[in-house]
Amino acid sequence: GENVEQHPSTLSVQEGDSAVIKCTYSDSASNYFPWYKQELGKGPQLIIDIRSNVGEKKDQRIAVTLNKTAKHFSLHITETQPEDSAVYFCAASRMDSSYKLIFGSGTRLLVRP
Amino acid sequence: DSGVTQTPKHLITATGQRVTLRCSPRSGDLSVYWYQQSLDQGLQFLIQYYNGEERAKGNILERFSAQQFPDLHSELNLSSLELGDSALYFCASSFYSGGFEQFFGPGTRLTVL
Numbered sequence: 001g002e003n004v005e006q007h008p009s010t011l012s013v014q015e016g017d018s019a020v021i022k023c024t025y026s027d028s029a030s031n032y033f034p035w036y037k038q039e040l041g042k043g044p045q046l047i048i049d050i051r052s053n054v055g056e057k058k059d060q061r062i063a064v065t066l067n068k069t070a071k072h073f074s075l076h077i078t079e080t081q082p083e084d085s086a087v088y089f090c091a092a093s094r095m096d097s098s099y100k101l102i103f104g105s106g107t108r109l110l111v112r113p
Numbered sequence: 114d115s116g117v118t119q120t121p122k123h124l125i126t127a128t129g130q131r132v133t134l135r136c137s138p139r140s141g142d143l144s145v146y147w148y149q150q151s152l153d154q155g156l157q158f159l160i161q162y163y164n165g166e167e168r169a170k171g172n173i174l175e176r177f178s179a180q181q182f183p184d185l186h187s188e189l190n191l192s193s194l195e196l197g198d199s200a201l202y203f204c205a206s207s208f209y210s211g212g213f214e215q216f217f218g219p220g221t222r223l224t225v226l
Contacts, residue, residue: 043115104155
């Protein structure tokens with residue numbers, strides 16, 4: 001069945017350092033990969049996404065890379081700040097009529113001041 | 114603020130009861146998705162509606178049902194509630210059924226006692 005594995009489950013970095021979160025998907029038909037940030041008491045917030053016809057996408061301090069052959073994708077956050085502390089979820093989806101998201105298990109990121 | 118609204122914010126009820134969760138999508142969005150977030154299962158897709166019609170079903174229990182009304186708001190009905198139904202329930206919306214980002218609401222926290 002469809003499955004997305006996400007690592008690590010927790011990540012602690014010093015402010016200013018980089019953070020990398022990795023995900024692997026099982027459904028080879030998946031071709032849309034969003035990343036969500038969830039702060040305490042709030043709903044998931046879309047921070048960046050990538051489609052399978054692109055290998056890398058960047059938005060300021062955030063970047064996502066995709067390796068279709070290996071079926072994995074990663075989130076890179078550079079120059080981390082305390083406000084980056086949150087739970088991050090990767091997800092995978094087919095670009096079919098539904099677009100339902102299959103989520104990873106989440107990574108709790110702590111940025112130490 | 115994603116533009117997706119959910120009510121109520123919190124709901125406390127007893128086993129065996131029935132509750133209704135409400136979602137209003139972003140203005141102009143035609144598609145509504147329901148997700149359940151629990152500690153042991155993570156974020157799981159339940160069901161999707163597009164312009165009033167069911168489009169996709171995920172791991173939704175038979176005790177649960179949903180609908181989307183002509184004004185595009187959606188309701189998730191949970192009946193014969195069990196302790197294990199306690200979770201956060203999120204609604205997300207997107208413009209079309211596929212090909213567009215999903216934006217999540219703030220969620221409804223359901224506690225079954």
